[in-house]
Amino acid sequence: MNVAAIFPTDPAAAAAALAQQGNLATDALQGVLPAGVPWWMITLGGAGLGFAAIMGFVTVMSMFSIWLERKVAGHIQVRLGPMRVGGWHGWAQSIADGVKLLLKEDIVILGADKVLFKLAPALVLGTALATFVALPFGPGAMIADVDLGVYFIIAISSVTTIGIIMAGWGSNNKWSVYGAMREAAQVASYEIPFGLSLMPPVIYYGSFSLRAATEAQAGWGGLHWYIFDPLTFWVAIPSFVLFFVSILAETKRAPFDLPESESELVAGFHTEYSGIRFSFFFLEEYAAMFVMSGVGAAFWFGGWNFPGLSLLEGSPVLHSLAAVGVFTVKSMLLVFVMMWVRWTVPRLRIDQVMTLGYKYLTPLTLICVFAAALAEYLKS
Amino acid sequence: MATTSEETSARNADGVREFEIDVRTQDVELNMGPQHPATHGVLRVLLRADGEILTGGQCHLGYLHRCAEKIGESVDYIQYLPYTDRYDYLAAMNNNLGYSLAVEKLLGVEVPVRGQYLRTIIAELNRIASHLVAVGTYGLDVGAFTPFFYALREREMILDLFEKICGARLTYSYIRPGGVMNDAPAGWLEGVDEFCDWMDSKWKEHWNLLIESKIFIERTAKVGVVTAEQAIDWGCTGPMLRGSGVDWDLRRDQPYLVYDRLDYQVIVGVGHRGTVGDCFDRTYVRMFEIVESVKMIRQCLAAIQDGEVCHPDVGLLLRPAPGEAYVGIENPRGELGHYIVSDGSKIAKRVRVRAPSFCNLAVIEDILPGCMLADAAAIIGATDIVIGETDR
Amino acid sequence: MQAPARDTGWGPMQVHFEAARLAAAAFEAAGIAVQLHEPNLPVFAEEGESKRLAKKAKDGGEREWRGDSFLKLADRGQLLAAMRILRDDLGYEQVIDVTGVDYDAEDANLWGVYCLLSLRHKARLTVKVDVPKDDCWLDSIVSLYSAANWHERESSEFFGIVYRGHPDPRHVLLPDDWVGFPLRKDYEFPDEYHGISCN
Numbered sequence: 001m002n003v004a005a006i007f008p009t010d011p012a013a014a015a016a017a018l019a020q021q022g023n024l025a026t027d028a029l030q031g032v033l034p035a036g037v038p039w040w041m042i043t044l045g046g047a048g049l050g051f052a053a054i055m056g057f058v059t060v061m062s063m064f065s066i067w068l069e070r071k072v073a074g075h076i077q078v079r080l081g082p083m084r085v086g087g088w089h090g091w092a093q094s095i096a097d098g099v100k101l102l103l104k105e106d107i108v109i110l111g112a113d114k115v116l117f118k119l120a121p122a123l124v125l126g127t128a129l130a131t132f133v134a135l136p137f138g139p140g141a142m143i144a145d146v147d148l149g150v151y152f153i154i155a156i157s158s159v160t161t162i163g164i165i166m167a168g169w170g171s172n173n174k175w176s177v178y179g180a181m182r183e184a185a186q187v188a189s190y191e192i193p194f195g196l197s198l199m200p201p202v203i204y205y206g207s208f209s210l211r212a213a214t215e216a217q218a219g220w221g222g223l224h225w226y227i228f229d230p231l232t233f234w235v236a237i238p239s240f241v242l243f244f245v246s247i248l249a250e251t252k253r254a255p256f257d258l259p260e261s262e263s264e265l266v267a268g269f270h271t272e273y274s275g276i277r278f279s280f281f282f283l284e285e286y287a288a289m290f291v292m293s294g295v296g297a298a299f300w301f302g303g304w305n306f307p308g309l310s311l312l313e314g315s316p317v318l319h320s321l322a323a324v325g326v327f328t329v330k331s332m333l334l335v336f337v338m339m340w341v342r343w344t345v346p347r348l349r350i351d352q353v354m355t356l357g358y359k360y361l362t363p364l365t366l367i368c369v370f371a372a373a374l375a376e377y378l379k380s
Numbered sequence: 381m382a383t384t385s386e387e388t389s390a391r392n393a394d395g396v397r398e399f400e401i402d403v404r405t406q407d408v409e410l411n412m413g414p415q416h417p418a419t420h421g422v423l424r425v426l427l428r429a430d431g432e433i434l435t436g437g438q439c440h441l442g443y444l445h446r447c448a449e450k451i452g453e454s455v456d457y458i459q460y461l462p463y464t465d466r467y468d469y470l471a472a473m474n475n476n477l478g479y480s481l482a483v484e485k486l487l488g489v490e491v492p493v494r495g496q497y498l499r500t501i502i503a504e505l506n507r508i509a510s511h512l513v514a515v516g517t518y519g520l521d522v523g524a525f526t527p528f529f530y531a532l533r534e535r536e537m538i539l540d541l542f543e544k545i546c547g548a549r550l551t552y553s554y555i556r557p558g559g560v561m562n563d564a565p566a567g568w569l570e571g572v573d574e575f576c577d578w579m580d581s582k583w584k585e586h587w588n589l590l591i592e593s594k595i596f597i598e599r600t601a602k603v604g605v606v607t608a609e610q611a612i613d614w615g616c617t618g619p620m621l622r623g624s625g626v627d628w629d630l631r632r633d634q635p636y637l638v639y640d641r642l643d644y645q646v647i648v649g650v651g652h653r654g655t656v657g658d659c660f661d662r663t664y665v666r667m668f669e670i671v672e673s674v675k676m677i678r679q680c681l682a683a684i685q686d687g688e689v690c691h692p693d694v695g696l697l698l699r700p701a702p703g704e705a706y707v708g709i710e711n712p713r714g715e716l717g718h719y720i721v722s723d724g725s726k727i728a729k730r731v732r733v734r735a736p737s738f739c740n741l742a743v744i745e746d747i748l749p750g751c752m753l754a755d756a757a758a759i760i761g762a763t764d765i766v767i768g769e770t771d772r
Numbered sequence: 773m774q775a776p777a778r779d780t781g782w783g784p785m786q787v788h789f790e791a792a793r794l795a796a797a798a799f800e801a802a803g804i805a806v807q808l809h810e811p812n813l814p815v816f817a818e819e820g821e822s823k824r825l826a827k828k829a830k831d832g833g834e835r836e837w838r839g840d841s842f843l844k845l846a847d848r849g850q851l852l853a854a855m856r857i858l859r860d861d862l863g864y865e866q867v868i869d870v871t872g873v874d875y876d877a878e879d880a881n882l883w884g885v886y887c888l889l890s891l892r893h894k895a896r897l898t899v900k901v902d903v904p905k906d907d908c909w910l911d912s913i914v915s916l917y918s919a920a921n922w923h924e925r926e927s928s929e930f931f932g933i934v935y936r937g938h939p940d941p942r943h944v945l946l947p948d949d950w951v952g953f954p955l956r957k958d959y960e961f962p963d964e965y966h967g968i969s970c971n
Contacts, residue, residue, distance in 0.1 A: 077529035174410055178432075178753070254523060255595055263418045263521045264757045346595045347523025349754045350432050442945040449930075450954055481782035488817030488838055490781045612865045612891065615919025626891065633894045635778035699822050701813055703839035706887055706898060707782050708868065719887065721873055722839075724829055729876075730955075734869040734887070742922045771945060 050143040054132045061328070062286040063094035068332075069286075069339050076343040104275035109172060112272065116170030121273065121280035124163035128287040130156045135294045136210040138304045138323030140316065149210035150198050153295060154191070157250070157288065161187045164259065167281070168269040179268025183259035186249055186353055190256075193361035194246035200239040200372035201226055201299040210295070214303030222309055225302035232375045239368040240300045242361055244337075247292035249357065251285065254342035261347055286335075293334035294327070301330050407435055410753075414443045418521050418757035421767030423741075425760070429753055437748035437756065439741060444771040452731025457483055457557060457698040460731065465551035467735060468769040470513050473506040473542070474711045476555035481636060482707040482718035483557040486700035493638075494687040495559035500637045501572060501680045502545075502555065504673040508579065509538040510712035511666045511673075512586075514764040518663055519590045521761030522599045527590040534582060537575050544568055558694025573681055576674050583671060591667055600663060601654030604747050604759035608657065614743040617736050618714025619669065620763060623649040623662035630710040642679045644672045659762035666764070699726050713737050713764055733772055737765040776894055785815055791895035792841040795862055804854050805846035813838040842898035848884070851901055852911045855886070859916055864888040864897060867913065870923035872903070872931035877957035882931055884910050903933055905956075912938040930955040 033042065067082065070093065074081025086092025108117055134149040136142050146152045161184055168180020204226060205213045217225050227236045249256040260268030270281045297303060304323035312319040348356070408431075413424035422443035428436040448467060452460050464479040465472040477499060484491065491499070516531030539549045545564055546554035554561050590596055606616065611624035621628055629646040631639040647668040649661030702724040708717040714736025721730040740763050748756060776787035789810065796808040813821075813836050825836065845854055858864040869887035881902040888897045903910055912935035913920045924935040925944040932953035935941065943950065952959055962970055 073525070077526050078533050079529060174408060257523070258754075261523060261754070263523060264754050266416060343526050344589075345524060346519065346590070346593060346599060347754075348595055349599060349752055351752065352598055442943070442947065445945045447954070453955075453957075485780070485782045486839055488813070488815060488821070490816060496781060613918045615866050615868060615917070615923075617868075628891050630783075633775045633891075634783045634896075635775060636783040637781060640775075640778045699826065701817070701821070701825055701838040702835065703811055703813070703837035704842070704898075705839040706869075706896065708889075708896070709783075715868060717869055717887065719869060719871065719885065721875065723875075724825055730873045732869065732871045732873075732885075734871075738922065739868075739919060742919065746918075 050133070051129075054129050054143065058129060058132060058283065058287050058290075061290055062283045063098065065286040065289065065332075065335060066097070066282070067091065067094045068336070072336065072339045073343050076340070098279065101275055101279040106275040106277060107272075109272050111172040113170040113172070116166040117272075118277075120163045120167035120170060121277040121284075122163075123166065124160050124284045125280040125287070127156050127159040127163065128284040128291070131291045132287070134210060135291060135327075136214045136298050136303055137327050138320045140320050142211060145211050146209065148208040150202065150208050150295060150299075153291060154195055154198075157291065158187065158191060160284065160288065164269050167273070171269070171272040173272050175265045175267075176269050176271050179259045179261075179265050179271070182265075182350055183252065183269060185350070186252075186256065186258060186357075189354060189357040190246050190249040190361075193242060193357060193365045194250050196362065196365035196369055197239050197243035197246055198295070198299065199365075199369040200232075200235050203369070203372040203376055204229075204232055204236075205299075210298045210303070214298050214305065217302040218305050222302065222305040222307045225300065225305070227300045231379055232372070235368060235371045235375050236300060239365070239372065240296065242365050242368060243296060243300075244334075245356075246361060246365075247289075247296065248338060248341065249353065251288045251292055251338070253285075253289065253338050255345045255348050256353055257342075257347060258350055258353060263347075289335050289338055290331055293331040293338070296334050297327060297330040303327055303330075405430065412756065414440075418760060419767075420517065420760065420765055423760070423765065423767055423770070425744075425748075425756070427748070427753070427756060432753050434748050434751050434753060434756060437745055439745060441738075441741075441767075441770055444767045446772065448733060448772040449731055452728055454727065456726045457700070457728065458696050460728070461556055462551065462553045464733075465553055466768055467733060467772050468510075468711065468713065468716070468737070468766045469550060470766055471506050471510040471712045472550065472552050473502050473555055474510075474709065475716060476553060477503050477637075478707060478709045478711065478716040478718050480555050480557045481709060482705050482720045483698065483700060485705035485707055486703055486720060486722050487557065487694065487698065488701065489558060489691045489694055491559045491691055492688040494563075494685060495689040495691075496638050497680050497684040498560050498564060498689055499555055500639065500642075501569075501677050501684075502542075502560070503637070504676050504680075505538050505541065505572070505575075507712045508670050508673050509535045511670050514666055514712070515586065515590065515663055518758075518761040518764070519596075521757045522596060524590055524593070524596065527586060530582075530586060530589065534579060537578065541568065541571055541575060544571065556690075557698060559688070559690030561690075563689045569681055569684065572677060576678055576681075579670070579674050583667075583674075587667060591663060597653045597660060599754075599758055600659040600762065602658050603654075603755050604659045604744075604751065604762060605655050606657045606743055606747060610743060610746065611657065614746065615739040616714065616743055617739065618711065619662050619665040620714060620740045620743075622647060623665045623762075624657035625649050625651075625661075630708060630715060634708070636707075636709060638680070638683075639676075641683065642676045644676050647672060659758050662762045662764070697726055699724060708734070711736055713766065713769070714740055735769040735772055737763075737767075737769040738772075741765050741770055780815060787894065788896050789841050791890070791893065791897050792843060795858065795897055796843055798857060798862055799843070799854060802853075802857055804850050804857070806854070807844045807846065808841065809844060810841040811838045812836055840896075840898055842900050845899065845901040848901045848903065848910055851884075852913065852916070854899065855913050855916050858888060858897070858899070862890070863892040864890045866891065867917040867919050867923070868896075870913070870920045870927055872927045872933055872955070874931065874955060874957045880904060880906075882908065882933065882956075884927075884933060886913075908932050909934040909936050911936050914938055929953070932956065 071081040082090030082093035084090055085096045131153045133143045134146045134152045164183045165180045168176040202208055205216050252259050270278055304327040306326045309322055312322050407428045410427040410429055412427050413419040414422040424440040426438045427434055448463050451463055464475040468475055512531040512535045516528035519527035543549050545568055546552050546561055606624050608624045608626050611621050625648055627646060627648050632646055647665045649656055649665055652664050653660045700722045702722055704721045706717055706719045708715045716736055717734030719732035720728050723729050744759055744763060776784040779785055796806055799806040866889040868889045871885050873883040873885055881904055884901045884903050886899040910933055912924055922944055924938055927933055928935055929943045929946050930953055964970055
């Protein structure tokens with residue numbers, strides 16, 4: 001991301017930079033607003049629009065994910081899940097839950113470190129939202145086309161850990177501290193296989209940019225995905241499996257849900273949280289799942305590319321919206337697999353998690369990186 | 381993390397320590413319970429932990445103490461029966477049975493044959509229900525949610541059968557001194573037969589979903605090992621004792637009811653995936669006892685004849701002969717003993733309940749040190765305690 | 773060893789009677805004073821037995837009773853020695869239960885009761901010992917059977933029997949500050965506990 005491009009001193013350069021960025025928000029603003037509006041207003045307005053879009057999307061998506069999780073869990077567990085609220089299959093359950101959480105008393109326990117305790121949920125949710133900036137939803141439907149998109153996501157998402165340590169430490173509860181420490185150990189360890197498992201596609205595309213990666217998979221009428229590439233699928237499939245295991249650990253999903261493992265640590269780092277602050281952690285979990293799945297969808301499963309999508313290219317807005325839909329569905333499918341795993345397997349122990357991370361995943365991802373390099377060499 | 385000096389010190393070829401990491405931090409005291417998801421009720425375990433590794437544990441009981449034994453000295457024999465339901469509420473039929481047998485021993489009456497068969501069927505059905513909950517909740521303890529619901533699905537069918545025969549789903553008071561409350565309604569025995577077929581067909585599902593899961597084996601094998609000597613010394617009974625490789629089952633070795641007429645196997649832990657006596661072996665024993673129980677029920681169904689179900693002389697007001705009787709039966713969790721002292725009046729002088737969970741729990745203080753924090757949940761879960769029973 | 777034959781609906785009886793006789797003989801040989809009590813009513817009740825017993829209770833006479841036979845130690849000081857014989861020589865590997873009985877408020881003695889189980893011989897044995905209420909102690913058998921640990925704690929808080937040499941004599945079921953011994957017949961129920969009314 002070019003800082004000078006965001007805060008240029010010269011208005012002309014600013015306008016050029018804005019035009020270059022090519023995101024929907026600023027484009028739309030430039031189209032609507034009369035000429036002569038200063039560049040910073042457009043930037044700020046675009047940021048505001050982007051924030052509103054992310055906020056709206058994340059809230060709706062998380063609520064849907066929570067409802068989906070409960071339905072998936074229900075059907076896996078020979079029951080139905082929510083069936084009452086809203087009529088059809090309890091579709092309004094998450095809304096009801098959200099309202100309930102908003103109305104609940106916000107308890108800050110005695111002896112808590114109040115600053116950390118209150119700051120932690122905001123930090124956690126804030127970082128989760130920030131990662132959405134780089135997700136390639138569709139052509140033009142990116143808040144920011146970050147050159148180092150994946151790098152940006154890895155970097156920002158690890159800030160969540162700090163928020164969780166703050167939450168655990170600030171709660172004045174030993175179980176919370178345990179949860180926070182496990183989170184720190186686990187996420188820090190799995191950054192390595194997570195980062196390395198992204199390297200094969202990066203080598204394949206020659207770029208860290210998620211948009212570039214998506215556009216590179218547009219061939220074959222939208223089916224030339226990395227995982228289908230006949231020359232490299234033998235690297236793509238194992239590297240995706242490794243990536244998927246790593247994101248399970250990164251997003252604290254079962255079987256790696258040790259930071260909040262409720263049969264051992266009560267609820268881990270968010271034991272003492274209630275009401276809206278608790279829901280922030282909840283939203284963060286689903287937002288993080290979506291972002292990680294989005295990275296997976298963009299790198300391995302063609303991002304927004306899908307057969308037939310090019311028919312809509314005549315109408316940019318419709319094309320964008322359809323692309324957003326394709327991308328969201330692909331990501332949600334991966335999210336569904338994460339749910340499926342969660343409701344099937346037991347939880348690992350912390351030493352087993354570490355063993356898996358350091359002894360197996362890290363070497364295997366290194367082999368994958370090497371294999372990807374080899375594949376590129378053979379191709380050339 | 382400072383652990384035992386064995387692990388943190390490097391040794392040279394002569395076995396002499398070359399250096400030692402002597403960074404020892406203060407141990408954390410963790411209060412596991414009385415409100416904790418892994419303690420199966422209101423058990424409180426005070427853990428001392430060095431990071432993730434436990435250095436000690438101490439059980440504090442009594443949060444659910446309801447003075448069952450004191451009540452036994454103030455109500456008459458039949459009135460006490462509903463209190464027996466409440467110690468091990470997951471196997472209330474078996475509790476009824478243990479108490480009834482002890483009272484019958486003092487009364488000197490033998491239950492009619494049909495009553496004995498009905499009791500056996502009921503006791504084995506309840507054993508299946510209890511083991512299902514034990515294995516299901518054990519899944520919860522190690523983080524697998526789904527097996528629990530599968531277990532409840534099967535248990536629900538047993539509860540439906542119980543509801544048909546006695547009207548209650550949790551606290552039955554169906555087996556009573558002298559026999560059982562009433563004969564099985566028409567079609568009930570066929571329902572039991574159907575359930576046996578169902579359980580046989582679904583057992584493999586439980587086995588594949590939970591027990592054979594790689595992560596489950598990792599979490600339970602070689603964890604919380606209780607050796608045979610330890611188990612005997614600490615008075616462990618039931619699956620806890622058999623899991624440690626001791627071939628002992630009261631149904632076979634102190635035959636009561638009609639168990640001597642049935643053909644079944646006593647399941648003993650063999651270290652299927654790790655060491656003999658680990659948490660996996662206890663679960664393994666429970667899983668296979670379900671199969672054996674189904675086998676027993678089938679044989680009972682084949683052998684049961686028409687007839688009386690309750691001894692005609694045993695009424696509602698009992699005056700057993702003076703004396704004292706200890707009867708131990710094989711409950712799902714181990715030996716449930718009732719020691720009743722009578723002076724010939726209608727109220728017992730002493731009703732002592734020897735609860736299996738109480739005795740099985742004592743051993744965990746011995747095996748907790750050196751385990752990891754997550755293992756504490758696994759060990760308590762594999763012990764399969766019911767707090768209603770430990771505290772009575 | 774073959775499982776004992778089922779002679780009653782509640783489990784084998786004769787094997788336990790036999791075991792008690794054997795144990796009594798072994799104690800005699802070891803010089804431990806012990807009394808063998810065997811029930812003098814038949815295992816199964818006869819016709820009209822309860823009426824006869826009720827009548828007899830009014831008239832007095834020799835006590836007739838049913839149930840398990842038991843051994844009664846004459847000297848509580850010999851408890852540990854007796855338990856060691858039981859464990860090492862007679863093969864009673866498990867102590868199934870340790871408890872007390874307060875038979876009557878008027879009695880001067882409590883009973884300490886030990887239920888033992890031999891996995892090897894498939895037999896049970898009940899050993900009793902009198903404990904004077906005004907000098908209420910017994911030797912702890914935790915050094916022989918770890919299983920007695922919690923049982924002795926329980927019996928001690930409920931009956932006030934002090935188990936000498938117990939490694940951890942805390943309360944197990946009752947709160948640490950509970951006053952009185954609830955299972956004694958002369959126990960008076962408290963009116964309140966820490967401001968919580970018990971009535």
